[in-house]
Amino acid sequence: MRSLPTRAQAVVVGAGQAGLATSFYLRRAGLVPGDDFVVLDAAESPGGAWPRMWERLRLFSPSTASSLPGWMMPPWDDRTHGYPPRAHVVGYLTEYEKRYSLSVLRPHRVLAVRRADEDPDGDLVVEASTSRIATRAVVSATGTWESPFRPSIAGSDLFAGLQLHAADYRRPEDLAGRRVVVVGGGNSAAQIVAEVSTTATTTWVTRRPPRFLPDDVDGRDLFAAATARLRALDEGREHGGVGGLGDIVMVPEVREARDRGVLDEVRPMFSRMTPTGVAWPDGREELADVVIWCTGFRPALRHLAPLGLRGPDGRVAVDGPSGTQAVEEPRVFLVGYGDWTGPASATLVGVGPSARATAAAVVGRLHAGPAGG
Structure with missing residues (x-):
């Protein structure tokens, strides 16, 4: 040093x-x-x-x-x-x-x-x-x-399984054979769902339905749209920004997960956690060993x-x-x-x-x- x-x-x-x-x-x-x-x-x-x-x-x-x-x-x-x-x-x-x-x-x-x-x-x-x-x-x-952010959820202190933030997650092999719930609707969540689902039973939970970009659109287009929006606002003009494009870039691993059908079922956000998993307002419960929070920073x-x-x-x-x-x-x-x-x-x-x-x-x-x- x-x-x-x-x-x-x-x-x-x-x-x-x-x-x-x-x-x-x-x-x-x-x-x-x-x-x-x-x-x-x-x-x-x-x-x-x-x-x-x-x-x-x-x-x-x-x-x-x-x-x-x-x-x-x-x-x-x-x-x-x-x-x-x-x-x-x-x-x-x-x-x-x-x-x-x-x-x-x-x-x-x-x-x-x-x-x-x-x-x-x-x-x-x-x-x-x-x-x-x-x-x-x-x-x-x-x-x-x-400074990872994790939302406050009722019962999170009762959950007996493992809770990870995306900042703590390392590799899918660490979770092999376990029941995993991934929370979040952005690129990190989509990539983690794609790879964890190759080794574990995986449930994807989001606050709103995930929005996938077309296969031929990537971060270059998002950056160009964001830059154009800010330039337009500075000049007093309206601009739709990136909202109409989508959120999730279809990198090869995510496309492969889509082709496996992994991304077909996305559940709404649960309302509470239990000692053995997560639960929704309608009474449905899902057993889980691991919850991965892809909820930003x-x-x-x-x-x-x-x-x-x-x-x-x-x-x-x-x-x-x-x-x-x-x-x-x-x-x-x-x-x-x-x-x-x-x-x-x-x-x-x-x-x-x-x-x-x-x-x-x-x-x-x-x-x-x-x-x-």
Whole structure:
């Protein structure tokens, strides 16, 4: 573990795709990684959250539409027709760090970001697990993986089986021969249903019927539609957005599950859990050994708690030219948490524009001097 400096002009918290993209643009603007700015990451190895995701996860866009700024992801051309697996993404992010000499410091978990004093143009202090760094700007790029969301369901504490979030799930062989209920209507749920159903009796539960995209539509189309919608709204025009397209990309594993008939029966959300399974309002019950919650994530922002920036919705209000600058603390920028910090900014291909705008805003703030804003 490399020791931390006591001071840097800027600190990037997190070395996943958002932190790397922002660091790329800071470097391109002339700041020296490891000197002018430092990148702190809590993980033992590169790749952001990707090494911790389930083993057979696939991107739902080809590599040409899943790349960070500066260097295109190498192609993946196996039987999945170009949808890269998790390991391919980890390798790409690992090489990306090296390619641009981003000097990521790990493992250093950031515990808190505080104001050094009452001076609004003074320093912030980044408290890591081993040291403290004084800085003039903080880019928070910690993503959402460490804050999995699970809805509150009556009787969940009574269920005697195993409850997993998608963040905890690893491989279908671990659940072989068991009765599994998968909860959620998005891409993660569909992919997990597809593979778990090869080894276990699987029931798929969603709040509303899942919407499947046509076989020839993938993440590229979703990103294009989302971008067009936000551009239209900025210009005062109406746009239907992605709603009419569907939600679930038919990657090969999901198509294969459809052909097996696995996706034909989808049950509505149950109302409670029992010691032995789940139950619906009409009295129906389903025995279950395992429930997998594919119910999303919330922004991982605990380190910003001392600044008091989060609103009732759990988000930090952002604005400024970059669209990522905290309204209540302009020395803090947030990148990669979802559309509220930039269109599709939680995706590999979508984080680039907000990372570029954030880096420009950080550099502008540093050049303006302590009295600048």
